[in-house]
Amino acid sequence: xxxxxxxxxxxxxxGSGAAGLSLALxxxxxxxxxxxxKGPVTEGSTFYAQGGIAAVFDETDSIDSxxxxxxxxxxxxxxxxxxxxxxxxxxxxxxxLIDQGVLFxxxxxxxxxxxxxxxxxGGHSHRRILHAADATGREVQSTLVSKAQNHPNIRVLxxxxxVDLIVSDKIGLPGTRRVVxxxxxxxxxxxxxxxxxxxxxxxxxxxxKVYQYxxxxxxxxxxxxxxxxxxx
Numbered sequence: 001x002x003x004x005x006x007x008x009x010x011x012x013x014x015g016s017g018a019a020g021l022s023l024a025l026x027x028x029x030x031x032x033x034x035x036x037x038k039g040p041v042t043e044g045s046t047f048y049a050q051g052g053i054a055a056v057f058d059e060t061d062s063i064d065s066x067x068x069x070x071x072x073x074x075x076x077x078x079x080x081x082x083x084x085x086x087x088x089x090x091x092x093x094x095x096x097l098i099d100q101g102v103l104f105x106x107x108x109x110x111x112x113x114x115x116x117x118x119x120x121x122g123g124h125s126h127r128r129i130l131h132a133a134d135a136t137g138r139e140v141q142s143t144l145v146s147k148a149q150n151h152p153n154i155r156v157l158x159x160x161x162x163v164d165l166i167v168s169d170k171i172g173l174p175g176t177r178r179v180v181x182x183x184x185x186x187x188x189x190x191x192x193x194x195x196x197x198x199x200x201x202x203x204x205x206x207x208x209k210v211y212q213y214x215x216x217x218x219x220x221x222x223x224x225x226x227x228x229x230x231x232x
Contacts, residue, residue, distance in 0.1 A: 005186075007195040009034040009155070012182060014162045014224060015203030017044040018137075021144035023201060025100070028153040034195060036184060037158045038204075038219045041145050045205050045216050049137025052104075052129040053097075055090035057116055061126040063087050073123035094130060102143045104130045159187040162223065165200065165231045179231060202228060 009032045013020045016037035024033045037044075056066055066087040071078050098104065105117040118127035132139035148154045166181040173180065181196040207222025208214040 004183075005191060005193040007034060007155075007157075007184075007193060009195070009197050011199045011201065012036070012195050012197035013201045013203055014182060014227075015044075015201075015205060016041050016145075016156060016158075017046040017203065017205055018140055018144060019205075020201070020203035021141075021148050022096075023203065024148055024154050025144065025151065028148075028151045031153065033154045034197070035148065035154060035156045036160045036162055036182070036195070037156060038161050038223070039159060039217075041149075041156055041158050042141060043217055043219065044141065045220055046137045047141040048215070048217060049140075050134050051121060052119065052131030052136045053090070053094055053140075054121075054124065054128050055094045055130060056087070056126075056128055057091065057094075057130065058118055058127055061128055065125055066090070066128065069123055069125050097140060097143070100143055100147055102132070102140055104132055104136075104139075157184070157186075160193075161185040161187065162204075162227065163192065165227050166194065166196075167231050182227075 011027055011031050011033045013024050013033060013035045016035050020035055024035050027033055054066065056063055067083050070083045070087065071080065074083070106114050107117040108114050116130050119129040119131060120127045121129050130136075148156055161184065162182045163185050164183050165179045166183060168175065168178045168180050179200045181194060182200060184193045184195050186193050202224040204222075204224025205220055206216070207220065207225055208216040209218060209221045214220070
């Protein structure tokens with residue numbers, strides 16, 4: 001009887017964009033982590049993101065202003081608690097990226113001090129966009145990829161599609177119903193593999209490819225949303 005090739009880890013992260021790689025780097029000092037990348041690790045939506053990242057760095061700006069700008073731009077669709085959480089934590093998250101080696105553009109002020117070059121984009125009442133020229137996503141992704149690939153506790157499996165989550169009751173495991181891994185299509189070897197994990201994180205991004213026109217790459221097809229729905 002043929003058996004499927006197996007991988008095992010403490011944490012399986014499905015998705016290799018900024019979210020997945022950031023989490024991997026935060027966990028890897030204490031846990032063995034596997035990151036699944038549907039294609040080459042540089043081919044996610046993060047890599048192609050241009051503009052920049054919004055965070056309050058200007059002394060004349062405020063988190064309250066950032067929150068209100070976001071709620072107005074959201075036209076009533078936003079969850080206020082989520083907006084407040086993101087705006088309040090944006091600066092510390094950007095600082096973490098800087099600590100990893102991400103280089104945002106700077107400029108010299110009239111007083112001779114160097115500071116981050118903040119731009120203002122649609123919907124914002126202040127300059128609060130940090131950027132790396134017009135290729136911010138590429139800078140962020142390239143930096144995180146390099147850090148992850150050089151961390152001894154992180155394995156990045158490229159061209160590896162998560163087909164479905166492995167749920168305990170579907171394979172006869174006793175106890176509380178839980179996700180214990182994923183079945184993975186290895187596109188390099190054209191084989192199905194199993195990946196067992198104590199915890200599984202979905203960081204697969206959105207589903208923009210369900211629309212006829214999108215600037216996102218082909219891999220943005222909502223796989224994680226579908227797997228979560230099937231798992232219940």
